Structures are given as C-alpha cells and as structure tokens.
Amino acid sequence: MLAQFLSITQSADADNSRLESLCDEYPVFFTQLLDAINQQQLLLPVKVDSIAQAISLGALDGIRHLLQLMVIYKSFSQYKIRGLDQQAFWQDSLRRAVSARMLGSYIGLDTSRCFLAGMMQDIGLFCLFLDQPAKAMLWPEFRKREPQARYSMEENVFAYNHEQAGDVFCRHWSIDEGIRLPLSHHHTSDQIELSLPDKQLADVLNCADWMAAIYTAADKSFVIDRARKMLADDFKLARFQIEEICAAIPRHVDKAAEAFHIDLQPHQAFSQILMEANYKLSVDNDNFQELTLRLEQALEERDRLAEELNRELSLAREIQKSLLPPMRDDGFPVCGVNLSARDLSGDFYDYFELDDGCIYFNLGDVSGKGANAALLMAKASSLFRCLGKRIKHPSELLAEINKELCETSINGMFITMIAGMYQPATGWVQIVNAGNPPALLFSADGIAREIEAQGPPLGIMDNAEFPATEFYLQDSSLYLFSDGVTEGLLEDGTMLELGGLYTFIATLDKNLTPAQRIQAIVSLFQSNQRALRDDVTLVLLERQD
Amino acid sequence: MKYKESEHGRFLIIHLEGEVDLSCSPKAREQILKGLKNKRHLLVDLSAVEYIDSSGVASLVEGYQQARSQQMDFALVGVSKAAMQVLQLARLDKIFVIYDSLDDCEA
Structure with a gap:
C-alpha cells in the first residue's frame, strides 16, 4: 500500500x-x-x-x-535489537528533525526536506547496529557523547561511520539526492563540493545534531556552548532567538510524536538542562580556581627548592674548593689550578709535604660530571691524603687507592689519576700515571718528554699494577693536566690538543712565575664566550731555589 | 648518539653510533645493563663512534665489571680510531677484550 x-x-x-x-x-x-x-x-x-x-x-x-x-x-521500528532503546532512539531522531525544521525555516529551506533529513540523520547508525547487533550494547555510550566524539567512536567501533552507512541506506531506498548528499556529509561538508542548498542542509543537520545533543549528552555545558556558538556564527541568530529555539525543541517533539504516533519518554525542559549545565560550570570554575591556586603553590615550591638547591650547590662548591690546597708563595715547588665546567667539578689536584720533606702531588679526573663525580672526587682525594701519609711509594699508594675504589665502585665510575713524589733535597721524582693524559716534562732548553699512562684508571680492576717512572727534575718543569685541557675549545672552536699545549708552553715567557704560567694556559679557555665543556685542571712542579 | 642491536651467535651486539657523551651515555649504559640482565654475552660495536667521553667510557667499564661478576663475556668490536685513542690514553685497551671485527670473535 x-x-x-x-x-x-x-x-x-x-x-x-x-x-x-x-x-x-x-x-x-x-x-x-x-x-x-x-x-x-x-x-x-x-x-x-x-x-x-x-x-x-x-x-x-x-x-x-x-x-x-x-x-x-x-x-x-519492527526490529528489536538488544541494547538499543528504540523509543529513545526515535525520540532523539525527532529532536534532530524538529531542530532541523526550525533551522531550515530560519534560512528559507524546504522544511519538510529538513524534517525528513533530520529524522534520518542517525538512520546510518541504526543500520550499523542492524549489521552488528552485538555492538548495540554500546548505544547508551554513543548517545552520551557529543556529536563529534560520537563520530570518532563509530569509526573506532565499526571502522565505519553513520554518514557512510546513511549514504548506502539512501541509495538503497531511492531517497532524493537533495537529502542523500547532505545526509552523507553533514559532519564533513567541507570535504566535498556541494550545491548551495545541499551545503545549507548539511549545515542545518550538523547544527541540529548539536542542538538535539543538548538533551542527551553527558557534558551538557560543553554541548550548549558549542550549539549556541554555531547558531550565532553560522545562522546569525540573536541570543534570544537561540534560547527560544533550544527551549522550543521538546514542545515540537511532542507535537511531531503525536502526528507520527511515536511514543515518547518524559523529557527534560531546556530550562532544567540549563540549570544543570550552569551548576556544572560553576563546579568546573571552582575546580579551575583550585587548580590555579595549586599551580601557583607548586611554582612557589619549585622556586623555593631551586633556591635551596642553589644554596646547597654553592656550599658544596665551597667545600670542594677547600679540598684543593691553597696556592703557596713561599717557594713551594708545586702549584695548581682548577676551572670547573659546572658548579661542581669532577677534577681535583692536591699536594702536601711529608715529615721527611718529600712532597706528594697529584691530579685526578672522575669520569662524568656533576654531584656524583664531585662526591667520588672528594673520596679519592681524601684517600690520597690519608693513605699518602702512610704509604711512601706512589705505585703502592695508587694500588691501595685503586683497591679501595674497586670495593665500592658504582655505575662504572672511575678516576684517572697522575700522582708523584718529589724529593726537594735531591730532585728525585717518582711518577705514576693511572689512565690520565701524559704528563709533559719540559727541560730548560725546551725539549719535552711525555710520561704516558702505565696503568688503567682507578676503580676498574682491583689487581691492577701502577709502575712508576723515575727521573731527576733538575731544571725541568713537569706539567700535569686533565683531558679538559687538551680537549678544551679555543676561541676559533678548535681543540687545543696535545700539540697545541706543547707549543703554547714552549713559547711562554720564561719570566712568568709557575702560577702565572698555568693561569695563562687556563686563560686560553676563559677568553672565549663558549661554556666550558669539561673541567680544566693543571699542576706544575718546578724546583724553587 | 644512535643506537641499535643485532645478534651474532651467542652474542647480543649493541651498536653505538655518533657521539657518546654525557647526554646519551645513560642510554648506552641502560642498554648494556639490560643485555647483561637478560643473561646475554655482549659485544659493543664502536666502529661508528665519532667521540666518546669519560661518561661513555664509564658505561663500558660498568658493563665490563658487571659482566665479569656474572661470568658473562663482554667485549668491544671494531673500535673506531677516535674511541681507540681514548681507550689507549687511559690504558683501558689493556682491560677490555677488543676484537678488530666480528670475524675474529667466536660466536
């Protein structure tokens, strides 16, 4: 019929x-x-x-x-799908239909076309559920979401959306092109070229979707805001018109339901929904203020902690500096300098006299930088001072320190160290190099000799041996340095390297004091604007008459 | 630093590439220790390492120490010139087992 x-x-x-x-x-x-x-x-x-x-x-x-x-x-309506509440489904459809009809009449579209299209807007989703009835249990979840989120959820759940399904449906039922095209692109009208009336209907459908969602979505204030914005921006409605049109939906739904003999569930008035949404907004606002306050407190806490950390770092730096021996101007044969790349240094040097007049000196470099390197440096320099007063041979001393460090080695950290003993009375020097760059021995006539590492760094192998190199110092100068010196960057961005260091020392003014000479080397890296890459440390041994 | 892994018989090979410095040596360390934790004999391929600083060397040293305590094999392979200079300078070439290439190492 x-x-x-x-x-x-x-x-x-x-x-x-x-x-x-x-x-x-x-x-x-x-x-x-x-x-x-x-x-x-x-x-x-x-x-x-x-x-x-x-x-x-x-x-x-x-x-x-x-x-x-x-x-x-x-x-x-004759299909029964578990999970899909048909009554609620058609009620939602009626909301879209009457919303679309009202919008259509505002912009002069055929209202019966708008009404039919609005009513059929979710028919695609119905078809998807018909095709996969097990997923109809998710319908209440779909219904709670705002239109855009629902669209994404469809793609996740079905790998298909209600626009595509609606398109298939319209073709099957020979629905007018003037309805099919807007219906199958009402969320994606910007992705296809539509005639003006089709584009207008697609926009009407999209907006009607948001208006209808006011009555079903979980986050009502978000949906109301979005619907209001669309109505104002896309349909140029005044504020009072917007409130009027939204509030009129339930009344029109009742009438249309009566005409089509569709049973309705009791529905909320717009004013009631607005109240709920406003309440939620005020709660959100409170939460927002609370969040802002907490953020401010967190920032203050951060500043306080940073200040505390800085204070602790400068204290640590001070203590670390105090571990370095003071510069002596009483004709002492050893002097040193340390320039740190960070607050804390992983390099160190030390020298001290024993009871018999012999002088121990050393220079060390802990692998890595920062606080952990600084702590290990403190340990190594203490060991050197403590054990050095008891063990009178550098080879034995370094073997002993090495054993201690191996027992408590952590994270593979190790220490390169070059250490020696100088007998001022005779000029006798014994020197041990554990993984450090070579020491440079410059004779008075400018001939240099390298004293290379004979043993591995400390803290790696507990049974390592550290043979000593022995010589008379005479008029020579012995330079010890960390790899921060040879790998230090000059003003032109190149590394100094061993050759550069050799040349620089060879051409230094002979009238400079030892302290002035090592300071001159360090200045090579201070004159440029670059941040130091590594700690720079030098020790110089020279006979003082 | 770039990082990848491959297999060579009983060995897991960890290939380090580029600059192994303080900014990335924790990553190298993590991978080396993870390999050892999984009870794998390790080869660290340093053939594409352009620069390695002491923190990078420390990661290798830790791998060496850890492997030794677990009686696992740990060796370096194809050490680049830049990396070898650092190892030699610190006499670490005497500590690590170093293979010129994978062919020299019994899988």
Missing part, C-alpha cells in the same frame, strides 16, 4: 483519483497521514480535509517526504 502511494506521489503530477481510491481503501492510515500534514503546520498554512486538497495546494513534495518517513519508521 505504502509502495503504491509512494509511486503515485513520485510521478511529476499526481493522479488524484488514484490517490482518493487508495485513501478509501486504507482509511486508518490516511487519517494518520492527514493528521501529520495538518499538525506539521509548516507544511501548509491552512488545515486541509483531504490528501488531494493538500496536493492541490502544492504540498506534494512534503507529502512524499512524510510518506517516506512513515515507511522508514514503520520498517525500522
């Missing part, structure tokens, strides 16, 4: 006598249809007594749309 009717209305000029005979044949259905035509007020300005009269007044398209709607509703 419906099919017969549809075919009559789809022809260009309807055959009124055939229509009337159909009406006589199915009086109940056509009373319903007539009701729908009359109650849908927007279809015709006056009440009509018969379908034929309505058609003669030019409502043929509208009637066809109404019929399609009734057919679709009757076909789909």
Whole structure:
C-alpha cells in the first residue's frame, strides 16, 4: 500500500483519483497521514480535509517526504535489537528533525526536506547496529557523547561511520539526492563540493545534531556552548532567538510524536538542562580556581627548592674548593689550578709535604660530571691524603687507592689519576700515571718528554699494577693536566690538543712565575664566550731555589 | 648518539653510533645493563663512534665489571680510531677484550 502511494506521489503530477481510491481503501492510515500534514503546520498554512486538497495546494513534495518517513519508521521500528532503546532512539531522531525544521525555516529551506533529513540523520547508525547487533550494547555510550566524539567512536567501533552507512541506506531506498548528499556529509561538508542548498542542509543537520545533543549528552555545558556558538556564527541568530529555539525543541517533539504516533519518554525542559549545565560550570570554575591556586603553590615550591638547591650547590662548591690546597708563595715547588665546567667539578689536584720533606702531588679526573663525580672526587682525594701519609711509594699508594675504589665502585665510575713524589733535597721524582693524559716534562732548553699512562684508571680492576717512572727534575718543569685541557675549545672552536699545549708552553715567557704560567694556559679557555665543556685542571712542579 | 642491536651467535651486539657523551651515555649504559640482565654475552660495536667521553667510557667499564661478576663475556668490536685513542690514553685497551671485527670473535 505504502509502495503504491509512494509511486503515485513520485510521478511529476499526481493522479488524484488514484490517490482518493487508495485513501478509501486504507482509511486508518490516511487519517494518520492527514493528521501529520495538518499538525506539521509548516507544511501548509491552512488545515486541509483531504490528501488531494493538500496536493492541490502544492504540498506534494512534503507529502512524499512524510510518506517516506512513515515507511522508514514503520520498517525500522519492527526490529528489536538488544541494547538499543528504540523509543529513545526515535525520540532523539525527532529532536534532530524538529531542530532541523526550525533551522531550515530560519534560512528559507524546504522544511519538510529538513524534517525528513533530520529524522534520518542517525538512520546510518541504526543500520550499523542492524549489521552488528552485538555492538548495540554500546548505544547508551554513543548517545552520551557529543556529536563529534560520537563520530570518532563509530569509526573506532565499526571502522565505519553513520554518514557512510546513511549514504548506502539512501541509495538503497531511492531517497532524493537533495537529502542523500547532505545526509552523507553533514559532519564533513567541507570535504566535498556541494550545491548551495545541499551545503545549507548539511549545515542545518550538523547544527541540529548539536542542538538535539543538548538533551542527551553527558557534558551538557560543553554541548550548549558549542550549539549556541554555531547558531550565532553560522545562522546569525540573536541570543534570544537561540534560547527560544533550544527551549522550543521538546514542545515540537511532542507535537511531531503525536502526528507520527511515536511514543515518547518524559523529557527534560531546556530550562532544567540549563540549570544543570550552569551548576556544572560553576563546579568546573571552582575546580579551575583550585587548580590555579595549586599551580601557583607548586611554582612557589619549585622556586623555593631551586633556591635551596642553589644554596646547597654553592656550599658544596665551597667545600670542594677547600679540598684543593691553597696556592703557596713561599717557594713551594708545586702549584695548581682548577676551572670547573659546572658548579661542581669532577677534577681535583692536591699536594702536601711529608715529615721527611718529600712532597706528594697529584691530579685526578672522575669520569662524568656533576654531584656524583664531585662526591667520588672528594673520596679519592681524601684517600690520597690519608693513605699518602702512610704509604711512601706512589705505585703502592695508587694500588691501595685503586683497591679501595674497586670495593665500592658504582655505575662504572672511575678516576684517572697522575700522582708523584718529589724529593726537594735531591730532585728525585717518582711518577705514576693511572689512565690520565701524559704528563709533559719540559727541560730548560725546551725539549719535552711525555710520561704516558702505565696503568688503567682507578676503580676498574682491583689487581691492577701502577709502575712508576723515575727521573731527576733538575731544571725541568713537569706539567700535569686533565683531558679538559687538551680537549678544551679555543676561541676559533678548535681543540687545543696535545700539540697545541706543547707549543703554547714552549713559547711562554720564561719570566712568568709557575702560577702565572698555568693561569695563562687556563686563560686560553676563559677568553672565549663558549661554556666550558669539561673541567680544566693543571699542576706544575718546578724546583724553587 | 644512535643506537641499535643485532645478534651474532651467542652474542647480543649493541651498536653505538655518533657521539657518546654525557647526554646519551645513560642510554648506552641502560642498554648494556639490560643485555647483561637478560643473561646475554655482549659485544659493543664502536666502529661508528665519532667521540666518546669519560661518561661513555664509564658505561663500558660498568658493563665490563658487571659482566665479569656474572661470568658473562663482554667485549668491544671494531673500535673506531677516535674511541681507540681514548681507550689507549687511559690504558683501558689493556682491560677490555677488543676484537678488530666480528670475524675474529667466536660466536
């Protein structure tokens, strides 16, 4: 019967006598249809007594749309899918339909087309559930989401969306192109070229979706804000019109439901929803203020901790400096300098006299930098001083320190150290190099000799041996340095390297004091603007008469 | 620093590339220790290392110490010139087992 009717209305000029005979044949259905035509007020300005009269007044398209709607509703409402609450589903559809109809009338679109399209907007989702009924349990979750999130959820759940499914449905049911195209692109109208009326209908559908979601979404204040913004920006509605149109939805839904004989669940008034949304906004606002306050407190706490940390670092730096021996101007044969790349240094040097007049001196470099290197440096220099007063041979001393460090080695950290003993009375020097860059021994006539490492760094192998190199110092100068010196960057960005250091020392003014000479070397790295890459440390041994 | 892994018989090979300095040596250390924790004999390929500082060397030393305490094999392979200079300077070439290439090492 419906099919017969549809075919009559789809022809260009309807055959009124055939229509009337159909009406006589199915009086109940056509009373319903007539009701729908009359109650849908927007279809015709006056009440009509018969379908034929309505058609003669030019409502043929509208009637066809109404019929399609009734057919679709009757076909789909017979399915029972577990999890999908049909009553709520059609109620939501009616909200979209009446919203679309109101919007359509504002911008002069055919309102029956808007109504049908709005009603069919979620038919695609229905089809997806029909295809995969097990997923219908998720429908309440879909319903709670705002339109955009629902769209993404569809893609996640079905790897398909209601636009695509709606498109298939429309083709199958031979729905007008003027409805199919906007319907299958109402969330994605910017991705396809649509005619102006189609684009307008797509925008109407999208906005109607948001308006209807006011009544179903979990986060109502977000949806209300978005709907208001769309209505103001895209439809140029004034604030009072927006409130009016949103508040009118339930009333129009009631009327339309009556016309289509769709049962409704009780629904909330817009004012009630607004109250809830405003309450949530005020709670959010409180939460926001609370968050701001906590953030401020956290920042203050951070500044306080940073200050504390800086204070501790400078204290540590001070203590570390105090571990270095003071510069002596009493004709002592050893002097040293240390320039730290960070607050704390991993390099160190030391020298001290024993009871018999012999002098121990050393220079060390802990692997890595920062606080852990500094702590290990403190340990190594203490060991050197403590054990050095008891063990009178540098080879034995370093073997002993090495054993101690191996026992408590951590994270593979190790120490390169070059240490020696000088006997001022005879000029006898014993020197041991544990993994450190070579020492440079410059004779008075400018000839240099390298004293290379004979043993591995300390803290790696507990049974390592550290053979000593022995010689008389005479008029020579012995330079000890850490790798920060040879790897230090000069003003032009190149590394000094061993050759550069050799040349620089060879050309230093002979009248400079030992302290001035090592200071001159350190100045090579201080004159440029670059940050130091590594700690720079030097020790110089020279006979003083 | 770039980092990748490959297999060579009973060995897990850790390939380090580029500059192994303080900024990335913790990553190298983590990978080396992870390999040892998984009871793997380790080869560290240093053929593409352009620069290694003492923190990088420390990661190797820790691997060496850790492997020794677990009786696992730990060796360096294809050590680049830049890395070898550092190792030699510190006499560490006498400590690590070093293979010229994978062919020299019994898988």
